[in-house]
Amino acid sequence: MTFDTFPALVALALATLFTPGPNNAMLAASGANFGFRRTVAHLLGVATGFPLMLLVVGLVLGGLFQTSAILRETLRWGGALLLLWIAWKIATSSGIGSKSSGAHPMTYLQAVGFQWINPKAWSMAIAATSQFILPSAPVITAAVVAVTFLTLGIGSGATWTYAGQAIARWLTTDRRLKIFNVIMAGLIVLSIVELVRH
DSSP states (O other): OOTTTHHHHHHHHHHHHHSOSHHHHHHHHHHHHHOHHHHHHHHHHHHHHHHHHHHHHHHHHHHHHHHOHHHHHHHHHHHHHHHHHHHHHHHTOOOOOOSOOOSSOOOHHHHHHHGGGOHHHHHHHHHHHHHHOOTTOHHHHHHHHHHHHHHHHHHHHHHHHHHHHHHHHHHTSHHHHHHHHHHHHHHHHHHHHHHHTO
16 A cells, blocks of 8 residues: 555545444444443444454455465455445445344444454455555555554444434435445445556
8 A cells, every 4th residue: 555545545444434234234223222322332343343354354465465466466356346346235235234233232342253254344354455455564554454444433333323313214215325325335436446546
């Protein structure tokens, strides 16, 4: 990742962190059902768990990048295709998921653990790290990616938790949900265009 590609990383993080998905739907539901204070542990588990996953995936991929140019290009273009698929899924999404998060709010460790079985988290971890890890500085660039997602993830989680029921009600209107999803998907596509130019 270079200074020129950092805005693309931020755009990608904003688009993926703020769009409806399992984590955000669960945070919104928990906020609506249990309130912000009781959802803080869940929020922090998501906000720190996904960047931890990014860091682990990034460090493993960073080491592999140093030994194989073919792998670097395969992951770069594979990651771009994966991001296009995610953009398509977001643009064509019909809802934000279940409004019920169970009888109790999710704990911090449950939320951290959920990242490792969340398909969107895996897709984004592989796609983001394959696009932004520099073979010459894998540790630093993996840390930058993780910190970027951590910082913006706290804001995203707080937004979805606070808005909870209000956002869920607003996004269930078909037209509004479609507009929101298309805009977020468009940001992902723009970030891909920027990445493949470098």
